[in-house]
Amino acid sequence: MAVHGVVYSHKSKIIDNVEVVVYSFVKNENMTVLTPISSTLSDENGKFELQLENHSNYQIKCFKEGWKMENNAIILAKEAHGTQKIKINCQLKKADNYELLGELHQDKKDKFRIELFDAATNTVITLKDKVFDFKFQLDKQGGYILKVINEQDHILYMNRIDIKQTVSKTIIDLPSDQKKRFPIYPFTVNTSNINEEAHTELNLIVKRMKEKENIDIKIECHTDSRGDDDFNLKISQEQAKSIKNYLILQGVSSERIIIEGFGENFLLNECKNNVKCSNLKHLENRRVEYLFLVSSTR
Structure with a gap:
């Protein structure tokens, strides 16, 4: 399944070099879980294209400094055909996006799952197989809960993070002796x-x-x-x-x-x-x- 589209402003002007991020999208009664799986940049004509599997549903977000997406597009890929082309246009307006940049300090090279929970929307963004560095791209300020979870599903770190600046940074020292x-x-x-x-x-x-x-x-x-x-x-x-x-x-x-x-x-x-x-x-x-x-x- 191909997803393609154009990124433009609320004044219908083409915007290039926008990062288009695709998240797997799982929603149950109480929680939405987003996991970034692919990304690309819009070209000089504002165009982008991505190839996706049909086994999941997806959400698309567009990020560029000084710009914010008007609405997040949701693709119900499970209902799509294998060769189907889906067109998604990203309309942006002048506003701030936010980033949380993190470093994991550890003695080994273990892989961890990093979760960022937004209680206001009951949404969890999940990053998988992170060793040293991680980045969350966010479209709003506020308080979040940050977790670092090992491969045995143990929470090694949990802390509240207040996102106020356009770029926030955190350093996490993980214990060298785990279980x-x-x-x-x-x-x-x-x-x-x-x-x-x-x-x-x-x-x-x-x-x-x-x-x-x-x-x-x-x-x-x-x-x-x-x-x-x-x-x-x-x-x-x-x-x-x-x-x-x-x-x-x-x-x-x-x-x-x-x-x-x-x-x-x-x-x-x-x-x-x-x-x-x-x-x-x-x-x-x-x-x-x-x-x-x-x-x-x-």
Whole structure:
């Protein structure tokens, strides 16, 4: 499917060198999700053309410094034919657009999903596979929530961003040590009682959280598949609460502690129900992991 058109002003004058951005467009009852997938520039005659697949719906936005698009065009591509040509004209008026430029500071070269949420319109713009730099193009000022999410769907950073200038910049320092695993399983089997041996690791967590007031922690408890599924889920949730209570008693605010008990829902190997495995293989699944989350909202 081809999409082509012309960019012109409200006075019908041709505008060249306009960035035409195509977003995949998903709308449910409460949220609109936009993901930029392609872009091009209008030529000296204001013309542009893009090739799109038919498997998604799209929204087109046009950006140029000092100009703003009158209306965002929505293409219902799922209803289009494969060879169909769709004409979309972009009419611009004199007004400011806005940019949020960001840098990710990390020790590795991991890829992240960056999300910018606009509560006023219930719209999320999503950038995928970002390593160091990112850019959001926006058509209005206001308050946004910025998130950095890793490939395991953990939120590593969340902060409110106020867009007031035409160009805003932010630098995000991501934690070098992301998800970690307790070196020693911290509980007596089938209980939520914390072992004495686990206090060393727990106290290191307390020390770090007291040193860095801008981080939260997420704790995840997992069992192996032996025993009843419902019991495993319940005991893992109780174990997560035990760790949270320990941290609170050591002076960490409860608001900074996120806990999850998953039971046997996220096994690391093939040892699920009715599969014969050695004790060592089962123990690979019995684990407690934690992740530091960066937040500068406090």
